[in-house]
Amino acid sequence: MTATVSDRLRGRRVVVGIYLAVVALAGVFGAAVGVLLPVESGRDIQQASFAGIEFAVTPLNFAIYGIVMVGVGLGLLLLAVRFVSRFDDEAV
Amino acid sequence: MDISGQIVLTALMAVFLFGVVLFLARATDWRTYTPLAGAGSGIVSREGGYGHAEKPAGIFRWLTTVDHKDIGILYGVYAILAFAWGGIAVIIMRAELITPGIDVTQALASSMGVSNGQNLYNGLLTSHGITMLFLFGTPILAAFSNYLVPLLIDADDMAFPRINAIAFWMLPPGAVLIWAGFFIAPFVDSVAPSMASWTMYPPQSVSQTAQGGAASSIAQLNAGTDLMLLGLHLTGVSATMGAINFIATIFAERGPEVGWDKLDIFSWTILTQSALILFSFPLLGSALVMLLLDRNFATTFFTTDGGGTILYQHLFWFFGHPEVYILVLPPMGIISYVLPRFSGRKLFGFKFVVYSTLAIGVLSFGVWAHHMFATGIDPRIRASFMAVSLAIAIPSAVKTFNWITTMWNGKIRLTTPMLFCIGFVGNFIIGGVTGVFLASIPVDFLLHDTYYVVGHFHYVIMGAIAFAVFAGVYYWFPLVTGRMYQVTLAKAHFWLTMVGTNLTFFAMILMGYAGMPRRYATYDLITVGPIDLIQTMHVLATVGAFILLVAQIIWLWNMVQSYMEGPRVGPDPWNLEEDGVDSREWDWFDDRLDTALTDGGEPQDTEADA
Ligand code: HEM
Ligand SMILES: [Cu+2]
Numbered sequence: 001m002t003a004t005v006s007d008r009l010r011g012r013r014v015v016v017g018i019y020l021a022v023v024a025l026a027g028v029f030g031a032a033v034g035v036l037l038p039v040e041s042g043r044d045i046q047q048a049s050f051a052g053i054e055f056a057v058t059p060l061n062f063a064i065y066g067i068v069m070v071g072v073g074l075g076l077l078l079l080a081v082r083f084v085s086r087f088d089d090e091a092v
Numbered sequence: 093m094d095i096s097g098q099i100v101l102t103a104l105m106a107v108f109l110f111g112v113v114l115f116l117a118r119a120t121d122w123r124t125y126t127p128l129a130g131a132g133s134g135i136v137s138r139e140g141g142y143g144h145a146e147k148p149a150g151i152f153r154w155l156t157t158v159d160h161k162d163i164g165i166l167y168g169v170y171a172i173l174a175f176a177w178g179g180i181a182v183i184i185m186r187a188e189l190i191t192p193g194i195d196v197t198q199a200l201a202s203s204m205g206v207s208n209g210q211n212l213y214n215g216l217l218t219s220h221g222i223t224m225l226f227l228f229g230t231p232i233l234a235a236f237s238n239y240l241v242p243l244l245i246d247a248d249d250m251a252f253p254r255i256n257a258i259a260f261w262m263l264p265p266g267a268v269l270i271w272a273g274f275f276i277a278p279f280v281d282s283v284a285p286s287m288a289s290w291t292m293y294p295p296q297s298v299s300q301t302a303q304g305g306a307a308s309s310i311a312q313l314n315a316g317t318d319l320m321l322l323g324l325h326l327t328g329v330s331a332t333m334g335a336i337n338f339i340a341t342i343f344a345e346r347g348p349e350v351g352w353d354k355l356d357i358f359s360w361t362i363l364t365q366s367a368l369i370l371f372s373f374p375l376l377g378s379a380l381v382m383l384l385l386d387r388n389f390a391t392t393f394f395t396t397d398g399g400g401t402i403l404y405q406h407l408f409w410f411f412g413h414p415e416v417y418i419l420v421l422p423p424m425g426i427i428s429y430v431l432p433r434f435s436g437r438k439l440f441g442f443k444f445v446v447y448s449t450l451a452i453g454v455l456s457f458g459v460w461a462h463h464m465f466a467t468g469i470d471p472r473i474r475a476s477f478m479a480v481s482l483a484i485a486i487p488s489a490v491k492t493f494n495w496i497t498t499m500w501n502g503k504i505r506l507t508t509p510m511l512f513c514i515g516f517v518g519n520f521i522i523g524g525v526t527g528v529f530l531a532s533i534p535v536d537f538l539l540h541d542t543y544y545v546v547g548h549f550h551y552v553i554m555g556a557i558a559f560a561v562f563a564g565v566y567y568w569f570p571l572v573t574g575r576m577y578q579v580t581l582a583k584a585h586f587w588l589t590m591v592g593t594n595l596t597f598f599a600m601i602l603m604g605y606a607g608m609p610r611r612y613a614t615y616d617l618i619t620v621g622p623i624d625l626i627q628t629m630h631v632l633a634t635v636g637a638f639i640l641l642v643a644q645i646i647w648l649w650n651m652v653q654s655y656m657e658g659p660r661v662g663p664d665p666w667n668l669e670e671d672g673v674d675s676r677e678w679d680w681f682d683d684r685l686d687t688a689l690t691d692g693g694e695p696q697d698t699e700a701d702a
Contacts, residue, residue: 011435011502018514029598036602039622081497085440091501092437092671 019078023071030066034059116151158253163260164239165572167231170263172648174227177271181220183641185613186634188213192616192623205278206285207303213613214304215285215316219271222290222320224553225415226327227267232561233422234260234334237362239572241338243677244356246347251340255333262330269323273316277302286317289611291408294394294401298386313387321387325380328373335369338362356675357439360446361425364453365418371457372414379407402467409460417456420552421449423560424491427513430567431495434510435502436671441494448487455484462531466540474533481531488524492517507666508582512563515590519555523548526601541611544604550597554640562589562647569651570665571681575658581650588643596636599629 037045037057048057048065055061085091147153157163188196188209197216198209206212238256242249250256268275273285284302299306302314342363346355382393383404394404432439439445461469461477495517504510526548529535539545562585569577606629607620615626663682668674 008436008503008505011499011504014504014506014514015496015500018518022518032598032602033605036606036621036625039625077493077496081493081500084493085497085501088440088497088501090438090440092435092503 015078015081019074022074023067026066026070027063028066030062030064031059033066034062037062158249158257160238160242160250160253160256161572163256164235164237166260167238167263168235170260170267171228171232171235174223174231174267175644178220178223178228179641179644181216181223183637185213185216185220186637188613189615189630190627190634192614192627194614197613203278204274205281210613211284211287211302211304214287214289214611215273217611218286218289218320219274222270222324223267225290225419226324227263227270229419229553229557230327230331231263233365233419234331236358236426236561236564236568237338237422240568240677241341241359241362242345243680244359244675245342245345245350246676247341247345249345250337251345252337256337259330259333259337262326262333266323266326266330269319269326272319272323273314276316276319282312283315286314286320288317288320291412292321292383293408294383294386294404295396297383298394310388310390318384318387321380321384325377328377328380331369332373332377335366335373338366339370342366357428357442357445358422358425361421361428361449364449365421368414368418368421368453368456372411372418375407376411376415379404379411382407402464402469405464405467406460409463410457412463413460414456416549416552417452419557421452423516423557424449426560426564427495427516428491430509430563431513432498432502433567433666433668433671433673433675434505434507434513435499436505436673437498437502438673439494440498440501445491445494448490451487452484455480455487459484459531462536465533465536478531478533482528485524485528485531488520492521492524503671507566508577508579508586509563509567511583511586512559512566515586516556516559516563519551519559519593523551523556526551539604541609542604543600543608543610546610547597547600547604550600551593555593555597559589562586565651567666568677569654570661571677573655573658574660574685575654576661576665577654577658578650581646585643585647585650588639588646592636592639592643594636596633596640599633599636603629603633 034057037048046057048055048061050065055065147159148156154162154166157166184196184200188194190196194209194213196209197212201207201209201212204212206215238250241247271285273283276283277285282302287300287304288297295306297317300314300317301307301312302316307313342355342359382391385391386393386395393399394401428439428445458480459477461473462481465474465477495513499514526544530539530545530548566577566582569575603626606626608615608618608626608629609620612618615623615630618626620626663685664674664678666678668678
């Protein structure tokens with residue numbers, strides 16, 4: 001019976017920690033896709049564009065792309081969580 | 093071997109088996125399962141309830157039991173054996189895929205009585221898929237629901253205890269039939285493991301021979317497929333009987349204090365799951381019977397001059413898509429139940445989690461054709477299925493949102509069950525988002541039948557469903573065994589499983605982008621991405637699979653060893669009372685412990701998992 005209150009972590013710290021880890025991972029995955037797309041035979045994809053912005057398909061660009069997309073997407077979700085959690089009567 | 097030799101061998105086998113039966117029957121000190129310290133013959137009944145008095149000792153107790161807790165354990169043991177079978181199958185497949193050519197399965201094929209490596213690969217693939225979905229997935233969830241639902245709703249037992257036992261006992265013969273091809277192949281040339289894949293699409297499933305080609309007469313068909321279809325039918329009947337039992341139990345057997353408003357989230361998901369089973373498995377049963385008729389009685393349900401192969405796909409996926417939610421809803425229930433306990437609070441938005449469960453249940457019957465976008469069905473029909481498929485993501489997102497908010501406003505204890513809960517949420521997001529992309533018709537055209545699909549559903553099935561199962565196993569391990577598992581091994585299990593899952597299935601998603609088609613034993617002849625890149629990805633996926641294998645061995649060792657010698661736990665092993673999140677099943681546990689104590693057992697202190 002060792003689990004006492006001192007072992008507990010603030011929930012929001014944990015959630016934000018997971019968020020940061022996931023965004024970092026998205027960068028790694030993006031880089032992997034950046035390696036993959038240009039060498040795929042038959043398709044030969046060198047340029048990509050998003051919302052009118054053109055960029056070359058490189059590991060770095062795709063890593064940034066992954067970080068921004070996932071960071072913003074999940075970030076919005078977290079803002080929503082933060083907002084809704086104000087109406088949470090059972091918060092501890 | 094000549095005939096008389098075989099007869100002698102058969103007789104010897106019979107004598108041997110008879111001896112085994114005699115031995116088991118006499119082994120009365122067969123580790124009699126008593127959940128708690130020294131409860132002797134283990135009859136403790138709660139007030140008012142009827143106990144299961146006078147259970148016979150030894151193996152006969154397990155063969156004759158109608159106690160929901162025993163049946164839950166039987167389901168669990170069965171499912172773990174199936175998990176091992178499916179796991180070994182996939183390890184052989186992943187070993188094959190390390191190199192582009194055919195090698196590992198080719199080397200194994202002749203000794204297993206299969207004509208060549210590709211056929212063995214296809215047989216293993218079929219067995220892996222069917223085993224994991226029908227013999228591991230559905231039964232392991234039944235293990236939880238059988239053990240827990242009657243405790244959670246304060247019922248004495250299931251509504252129909254004997255039907256409960258019958259439903260379970262249909263499963264072992266079902267498994268033997270499903271795997272029969274493997275057992276018979278070494279002895280009979282014209283039988284091989286079925287190669288129909290888990291979807292069993294005609295025309296192939298109607299006409300395949302043991303050598304892989306199409307048969308020109310019924311006499312040449314691979315009987316391995318017939319046996320598999322019969323076995324599947326049996327497991328379908330079993331699941332349906334179980335579902336009816338749960339519906340009756342939750343409706344009619346709730347204790348006086350458990351109104352609908354007090355029903356816990358896990359029982360809600362089991363109720364919804366049971367309804368899905370009730371409405372979808374009969375479709376699978378019908379399709380299977382039609383397949384068997386086509387194969388053996390020359391009917392033409394699924395030949396082009398009959399209803400056609402598309403008819404089969406409609407029937408199959410009308411069952412098949414609800415089946416994936418049959419598998420995912422109870423795990424969502426486990427997460428919704430366990431995650432708040434280690435966040436030290438109640439689930440945020442309980443009502444909405446229940447509503448979204450019901451919404452998923454209803455909507456899951458309206459999306460089946462997203463598995464058929466590439467078949468050339470009417471584009472207008474396609475579009476409506478795309479819309480519903482996107483819509484079904486909403487209730488899933490609601491649940492995810494509620495889990496995150498629960499953690500946000502909680503105080504978190506990173507116990508092993510909690511780690512698996514968090515892993516579930518992460519992997520489920522990846523699995524769900526990749527699914528939403530597939531639901532969009534143009535994207536699906538690009539990715540259909542590639543490894544991307546395999547990556548998508550494994551993120552859900554392994555990354556989420558299996559994670560929830562592990563969360564549940566660790567969380568209720570003390571409840572079932574009265575002992576605590578070894579924390580360090582459990583944490584190692586979690587981290588290895590997390591890394592292995594993401595390595596394996598992310599590599600598959602990338603391979604899908606590169607165009608690697610699914611269900612192939614070799615890739616030396618493909619014309620998509622550069623072969624060394626594809627190979628690198630296959631090797632990564634295989635490394636991940638071996639990490640997963642090591643992790644599960646650690647888990648099994650931990651479970652067995654802790655069950656035998658783990659430290660005994662007190663009445664509240666998770667310190668739930670401190671946070672006011674205690675629940676009915678642990679109260680029941682406390683009661684049993686008290687009874688056991690008066691019997692002279694002595695619990696020792698345990699190290700809690702923190
Ligand atoms: C969150 C919403 C989900 C959506 C929108 C979705 C969508 C899809 C789509 C469109 C496909 C067909 C891909 C193809 O064959 O080209 C697919 C395949 C599959 N999905 Fe999902 N999915 C979702 C969640 C799930 C869940 C929760 C599971 C499992 C419990 C699952 C299991 C599967 C399986 C097994 C397949 C493969 C079927 C086959 O053999 O072709 N999906 N999914
Ligand atoms: Cu589906």
